Amino acid sequence: MSELRVGLNGFGRIGRAITRILLQRRGHRLVHVNDINQDTANLAYLLKYDTTYGRLSENVTGSEDTLTIDDQRIRVTHHADLSEVDWRDVDVVIEATGVSRNEQQAQSVAARVGTVLVTHACPSADFTLVFGATETQFDPKKHRVVSTSICDAIAIAPVVKALREAFGIECGFVTTLHPWLSYQNLMDGPARSQAYPGNVYSHYPLGRASIGALIPKPTTVVSACERILPEIAGKLRCMSYRVPTPCVSSADMSLHLEASATEAQVLERLEALRASQGARKVVRITDEPLVSVDYLGDDHSCIIDTRWLMLNGGRQLKVVLWYDNEWGYSSRVVDALDLLR
Numbered sequence: 085m086s087e088l089r090v091g092l093n094g095f096g097r098i099g100r101a102i103t104r105i106l107l108q109r110r111g112h113r114l115v116h117v118n119d120i121n122q123d124t125a126n127l128a129y130l131l132k133y134d135t136t137y138g139r140l141s142e143n144v145t146g147s148e149d150t151l152t153i154d155d156q157r158i159r160v161t162h163h164a165d166l167s168e169v170d171w172r173d174v175d176v177v178i179e180a181t182g183v184s185r186n187e188q189q190a191q192s193v194a195a196r197v198g199t200v201l202v203t204h205a206c207p208s209a210d211f212t213l214v215f216g217a218t219e220t221q222f223d224p225k226k227h228r229v230v231s232t233s234i235c236d237a238i239a240i241a242p243v244v245k246a247l248r249e250a251f252g253i254e255c256g257f258v259t260t261l262h263p264w265l266s267y268q269n270l271m272d273g274p275a276r277s278q279a280y281p282g283n284v285y286s287h288y289p290l291g292r293a294s295i296g297a298l299i300p301k302p303t304t305v306v307s308a309c310e311r312i313l314p315e316i317a318g319k320l321r322c323m324s325y326r327v328p329t330p331c332v333s334s335a336d337m338s339l340h341l342e343a344s345a346t347e348a349q350v351l352e353r354l355e356a357l358r359a360s361q362g363a364r365k366v367v368r369i370t371d372e373p374l375v376s377v378d379y380l381g382d383d384h385s386c387i388i389d390t391r392w393l394m395l396n397g398g399r400q401l402k403v404v405l406w407y408d409n410e411w412g413y414s415s416r417v418v419d420a421l422d423l424l425r
């Protein structure tokens with residue numbers, strides 16, 4: 085497999101996690117970063133010192149148009165529009181700003197560059213690539229704008245797919261517990277939109293102090309899953325809590341199965357899913373008595389916590405998953421690069 089030259093649009097939590105994973109794996113090379121933060125030294129600082137993942141051992145400096153990581157020089161630009169950036173030095177662009185306008189420009193950029201990966205559920209994408217669910221249908225020659233979906237959906241979809249195939253799913257609820265995100269407030273205020281900068285989100289509770297409360301909110305996890313698994317359309321409903329922790333999410337699923345099952349049969353099916361993933365780190369299974377922070381830095385899309393696997397009357401199933409919403413997700417984005425060449 086040849087090395088790809090990677091361009092990154094957005095050097096935030098996901099952009100920097102991808103950068104760290106690229107540095108660890110050394111399979112592809114980051115050559116260009118674009119971020120509206122005009123201070124390249126600040127981008128270098130944020131990569132070097134990370135409250136969640138710790139200090140990077142590499143020497144990192146930034147000045148004007150260059151970010152230097154040890155002896156690796158990365159071009160830095162500061163455009164607000166994805167399509168304004170001169171991407172001629174890259175083979176693939178990863179759009180990781182979360183800004184809707186940039187997602188809409190992905191098709192025109194892909195026509196110039198080759199491929200754009202969008203780190204979000206993206207209706208205008210040619211394909212949604214989720215390991216353990218859709219990767220066998222991925223055609224890198226045909227699919228040029230590729231959504232890598234959202235962290236919650238890449239965790240849930242492989243498990244839902246496996247359970248549906250084995251037992252059928254009549255209906256169910258998904259509740260996710262998601263750490264705070266960069267656009268939330270420290271103190272009560274308007275709920276700022278990441279997708280539409282300058283706009284206020286109409287779900288006012290999301291503007292409440294993020295460190296002081298569990299904030300119930302709507303989530304797009306089911307609509308994102310339906311894009312990956314059209315066969316579950318209309319069967320699941322969902323909600324989420326933003327929780328006052330910096331990283332690692334959980335999903336609590338209550339599924340009503342079509343066929344009656346035993347816990348041993350469900351475990352056997354989940355074990356078969358784990359065994360079928362090959363080299364990819366889609367699913368891990370554990371029964372260790374752990375808490376969210378113990379999954380920090382785990383590079384699987386999800387970890388199934390079998391301590392909480394319960395059946396009620398043979399058809400009502402509860403499954404609890406954990407996932408590092410930054411590191412696990414970004415690891416799959418880097419895996420996606422491997423499929424491009």
Ligand SMILES: NC(=O)c1ccc[n+]([C@@H]2O[C@H](COP(=O)([O-])OP(=O)(O)OC[C@H]3O[C@@H](n4cnc5c(N)ncnc54)[C@H](O)[C@@H]3O)[C@@H](O)[C@H]2O)c1
Nearest residue numbers: 094095096097098119120164180181182203204235266409
């Ligand atoms: N954080 C997560 O847990 C997570 C998980 C999966 C997917 N995602 C998705 O990844 C995307 C980024 O999320 P994040 O958490 O890294 O956000 P973030 O706020 O940490 O990072 C966004 C970065 O983009 C930059 N930026 C903003 N507008 C820009 C523009 N117009 N042009 C160039 N740069 C711009 C910001 O300066 C910032 O550095 C979102 O779509 C999000 O939904 C996030």
